[in-house]
Amino acid sequence: MSDPQEVHPAMPELPFPFPADDRTLSPHTGYTRAHWEAAADGLLRAALRYATPGHGLIDLPGPPSQSGVRSDGLEGFARTFLLAALRAAGSEGSDPHSILERYTAGIARGTLTPGRDDAESWPLIGHFPAHGQPMVESASVALGLRLTAPWTWQALPSDAQDRTEEWLRGAFRHQPAPNNWYLFPLTVAGFLESVGRGDAETARAIDRGLDLLEGWYRGQGWYSDGDGRSFDHYNGWALHMYPLLHAHLAGDGALLDRLGPRLHTFLESFSLLFDANGAPLHFGRSLTYRFAAGASVALGALTGHTPLAPGATRRILSGALRHFLDRGALTRDGVLSLGWYGPQAATLQRYSGPGSPYWASKGFLALLLPPDHPVWTAPEEAAPAEGPDRALALPAAGFLIQTTGRDGLVRLHNHGSYSRGADSAPDPLYARLAYSTRTGPTGADNTPDNHIAVEVRGARSYRPRIQPLATGPDWIASSQVPLFPAGGPILPSARIDSLTLVRGRLEVRVHRTVGVPAGTPIHHSGWAVAVPPGTEAETEQGPEIRLAGEEVTGQLLGLHGWRTATAVRAPQGTAYGPWALVPELTGTVGEDPAGTVFVALASLTGEPDPAPLAGLATAEVTGLTVTVRLPDGGGVVVDFGAGEAPTVTEVDVRADR
Numbered sequence: 001m002s003d004p005q006e007v008h009p010a011m012p013e014l015p016f017p018f019p020a021d022d023r024t025l026s027p028h029t030g031y032t033r034a035h036w037e038a039a040a041d042g043l044l045r046a047a048l049r050y051a052t053p054g055h056g057l058i059d060l061p062g063p064p065s066q067s068g069v070r071s072d073g074l075e076g077f078a079r080t081f082l083l084a085a086l087r088a089a090g091s092e093g094s095d096p097h098s099i100l101e102r103y104t105a106g107i108a109r110g111t112l113t114p115g116r117d118d119a120e121s122w123p124l125i126g127h128f129p130a131h132g133q134p135m136v137e138s139a140s141v142a143l144g145l146r147l148t149a150p151w152t153w154q155a156l157p158s159d160a161q162d163r164t165e166e167w168l169r170g171a172f173r174h175q176p177a178p179n180n181w182y183l184f185p186l187t188v189a190g191f192l193e194s195v196g197r198g199d200a201e202t203a204r205a206i207d208r209g210l211d212l213l214e215g216w217y218r219g220q221g222w223y224s225d226g227d228g229r230s231f232d233h234y235n236g237w238a239l240h241m242y243p244l245l246h247a248h249l250a251g252d253g254a255l256l257d258r259l260g261p262r263l264h265t266f267l268e269s270f271s272l273l274f275d276a277n278g279a280p281l282h283f284g285r286s287l288t289y290r291f292a293a294g295a296s297v298a299l300g301a302l303t304g305h306t307p308l309a310p311g312a313t314r315r316i317l318s319g320a321l322r323h324f325l326d327r328g329a330l331t332r333d334g335v336l337s338l339g340w341y342g343p344q345a346a347t348l349q350r351y352s353g354p355g356s357p358y359w360a361s362k363g364f365l366a367l368l369l370p371p372d373h374p375v376w377t378a379p380e381e382a383a384p385a386e387g388p389d390r391a392l393a394l395p396a397a398g399f400l401i402q403t404t405g406r407d408g409l410v411r412l413h414n415h416g417s418y419s420r421g422a423d424s425a426p427d428p429l430y431a432r433l434a435y436s437t438r439t440g441p442t443g444a445d446n447t448p449d450n451h452i453a454v455e456v457r458g459a460r461s462y463r464p465r466i467q468p469l470a471t472g473p474d475w476i477a478s479s480q481v482p483l484f485p486a487g488g489p490i491l492p493s494a495r496i497d498s499l500t501l502v503r504g505r506l507e508v509r510v511h512r513t514v515g516v517p518a519g520t521p522i523h524h525s526g527w528a529v530a531v532p533p534g535t536e537a538e539t540e541q542g543p544e545i546r547l548a549g550e551e552v553t554g555q556l557l558g559l560h561g562w563r564t565a566t567a568v569r570a571p572q573g574t575a576y577g578p579w580a581l582v583p584e585l586t587g588t589v590g591e592d593p594a595g596t597v598f599v600a601l602a603s604l605t606g607e608p609d610p611a612p613l614a615g616l617a618t619a620e621v622t623g624l625t626v627t628v629r630l631p632d633g634g635g636v637v638v639d640f641g642a643g644e645a646p647t648v649t650e651v652d653v654r655a656d657r
Contacts, residue, residue: 014325015334016042026380029278031318033367033376039321040087040364044099046334047080047358055106056120058355062338065353067133070123076355077106078137078144083361085144085152090367093151104152107141111163125170128177133351138171139184139242140361142191146249147368153195165197172205179226180234182209183242190246206246210255213243219396221266229466230430231397231417232284236270236296237362245365248303260305267300268307269394271316272401275437276386276408278319282575283412283435285419285427287347288338288356290329291320291363298366301375310374311381317366319383329357336360340575346428346443347575385410391474391502398468400476402502407606409552410437413500413507415478416468425485426462433463433498433509434527436604438552442528442582443572449528449582452496452511454482454589455521456489469645475501475636477646482516491516497595499638499646501628505610507602508559508617508628512595512640520589526556527604528570530577537567537581544613545583549576554604555612556583559619560626561598563587597621597640599628627651 018038021030051058057073058080064072081103088095095101110122125134145153145164156164169192171185186209189202216223216239223239224230240263247255273281280293294317300306301313308316327341336357340347348356369375384390385403392401398416403409412435419430428441432450435441442449453460461482469477477499482491494515501508513522529547538546543565544557558565562585570580590596599619603610620627624641637649 012326012328012330014042015330015332016045018042025377026314026318028315028380028382029318029322031314031322033371035318036321036364036367037087037091039325040083040367041097042334043336043358044080044084044087045097046330047076048099048102049333050076050335051102051106052120054109054120055102056110056122057106060335060354062354065133065356066350067353071133071137072353072355074110074122074134074137075353076358077103077110078140079355079358079361081106081144082140083358083364085147086361086364086367088151089147090369093148095151100148100151101155103144104155107145107152107164108156108160111160111167114163114167122167125167125174127175128181132174132177132181135171135174135176135181135184138168139187142168142188143245146191146194149195165192168192169201172201177226179230180238180242182212183238185209187242187246190250194250210243213239217262220394221262221264221269222394222397229398229417230419231399232430233280233286233289233293234284235266236294237289237292237359240266240296241299241362241365244299244303244305256303256305260303263296263300263303264305264307267297269392269399269401270296271308271312271384272390272392272403273410273412273437274316274319274383274385275323275410276319276383277437278321278323279437280320281410281412281435281437282340282440283414283429284417285349285429286352286356286359287340287429287575288352289359289362290324290336290340290357291317292360293363294320295362295365298363298369298375301373302365302368308384309381310378312383313375314366314378315380315383317363318380321363340440344575346572347440383408389504393471393473393476395468395471395476398466398476398478400471400474400500400502402507404505404605409604409606411435411502411507411604413476413502414466415476415498415500416466418464418466426464431463433500434507436527436552438576438606439527439529439554439604440575442570442574442580446570446572447525447568447582447584449525449570451523451525452498453523454491454494454496454513454516455523456484456491459484459488460523461491469497470647472648474503475499475648497640497646499648501636501638501648503630503632505603505605505607506613506617506631508619508636509600509602510626510638510646511598512624512646513589513598514595516589516596518589518591522587522589522598524562524585524587524598524600525568526583526600526602527552527554528574528580528582529554530574530580533571533579535581537583546612547581547583551576552604552606553610554583555602555610556585557601557613558585558587559599559601559617560621561587561596562600592623594624595640597624597626599626
């Protein structure tokens with residue numbers, strides 16, 4: 001396995017001082033605690049250049065969010081203050097550059113006349129959605145104050161403390177978004193109680209947040225982000241982080257005992273979602289927070305609720321940090337850009353502003369571990385994705401995780417998670433059949449990757465609410481009702497059942513249409529691969545589509561039911577390149593009222609020059625039963641006619657050859 005920095009040769013020089021690699025202690029990444037401290041210092045110095053004269057706001061350059069410039073300035077202040085707090089608290093208050101003094105002055109200035117339209121005042125906390133963004137930032141302000149109270153809160157004059165408390169209490173008195181936002185008032189309440197300002201209002205905020213959290217827990221360590229089935233990185237950097245960190249800081253043993261085992265279980269699967277090159281999985285919203293994805297990994301070590309060895313914990317955390325620093329996530333002046341590597345609009349949401357990327361500060365949670373903690377002193381170990389090939393089904397979330405040790409690549413097959421607004425429009429960051437650590441979804445206006453759609457009157461369906469059906473050790477199945485854009489066609493009683501089975505790098509994808517009119521065109525796409533503009537797809541042995549990118553090769557082959565195969569241009573590109581190709585198969589729904597079955601074989605690999613898919617697996621279809629022959633001589637039978645959910649049975653088909 002190559003080192004993370006060897007995977008991508010274009011490594012920019014960092015715009016701040018940085019230590020040399022330590023390949024003795026950290027053979028995989030070269031990073032130690034000193035690198036984390038240097039990164040925090042460099043990010044802070046760069047951001048603070050954009051502070052207002054009284055330090056009350058930090059107006060980072062870039063297009064404003066939907067909340068407006070003043071809210072964005074508060075966001076820049078609050079999120080970098082959290083980074084400063086983690087840096088100082090992890091060094092027992094050491095602040096050689098007087099950074100905390102600047103933030104303390106900024107709190108006093110920002111709360112002097114909140115809501116006033118002047119150069120420094122903070123916006124008031126209001127109701128979601130129109131005026132709710134300051135509620136998000138109140139949690140970072142409160143957590144930063146809680147971590148640094150001896151040097152910030154206690155340094156504020158009593159009247160400034162009173163004003164700050166009053167501003168923070170706005171989080172209790174206004175309506176949050178119906179999801180992880182309820183943990184922001186909980187975090188504010190935890191701080192106020194920690195400084196002797198708790199009362200019935202703070203107690204209600206904590207109890208309310210914890211009660212809702214219980215209702216969102218779906219099992220196997222995974223929470224839905226609100227009602228429904230929305231699973232993504234918010235599990236780690238919000239739903240686990242805020243309540244468990246509150247319990248840790250408060251010394252609440254009962255709450256730690258209740259929530260801690262869930263984090264332990266969560267990390268058993270979540271730790272697999274980091275590539276050998278350090279990249280976290282590219283899936284879900286707010287991906288511009290980047291290495292904040294490691295917050296729960298650090299939290300597990302901090303609270304003692306982790307299945308990971310200390311050296312593996314640091315390997316994941318440092319791998320993610322280095323991955324983005326090496327690949328241009330910083331602007332030339334050291335500011336985190338809005339995007340994934342560099343600026344990229346499709347990675348963003350309407351609420352993303354110039355200060356938004358600094359929720360990446362949560363990734364520095366490990367700095368709360370003392371320098372002599374084993375996470376910092378133990379030799380780095382391999383990341384979980386660098387081990388043997390894995391297939392891990394997570395019925396609670398509707399996920400199937402697939403890793404391959406030879407290239408360290410991670411894929412997540414999504415048969416259960418969708419965004420809360422799923423019925424209104426397709427969301428590329430949730431609606432796809434699969435995601436990976438080296439590919440990103442295509443933009444909403446381009447041909448979707450990893451998608452199954454029927455076409456009626458020239459309009460293609462999208463994948464809205466996803467209903468999990470069944471899982472096995474290396475397979476997972478779901479069902480969807482195909483919907484069309486507003487004003488488009490309606491197919492009553494129609495549905496598409498889908499199943500993904502994985503072996504090594506291979507993905508067998510089986511789809512069954514039900515209630516779709518005969519003769520309807522159907523399209524299935526594979527992995528979008530970033531390639532230079534104008535690149536043509538390679539072909540291998542007939543209908544296979546092969547897309548060779550800089551780091552990955554994507555392949556797609558129709559095994560049954562597909563008539564044509566082609567590569568479709570995606571000129572909006574992905575987070576991994578400004579231009580991409582998408583492999584696509586096209587077929588036609590048949591006459592059988594019980595449904596039509598389609599089978600494809602897909603692969604995404606970082607291995608050089610992978611073998612053609614033709615001959616690696618075959619599929620024989622009889623009615624609603626599919627017999628798949630696999631490269632090892634074994635096989636599986638997928639039966640869609642056995643009930644509401646498909647059944648999968650292992651069989652020995654070698655004797656039939």
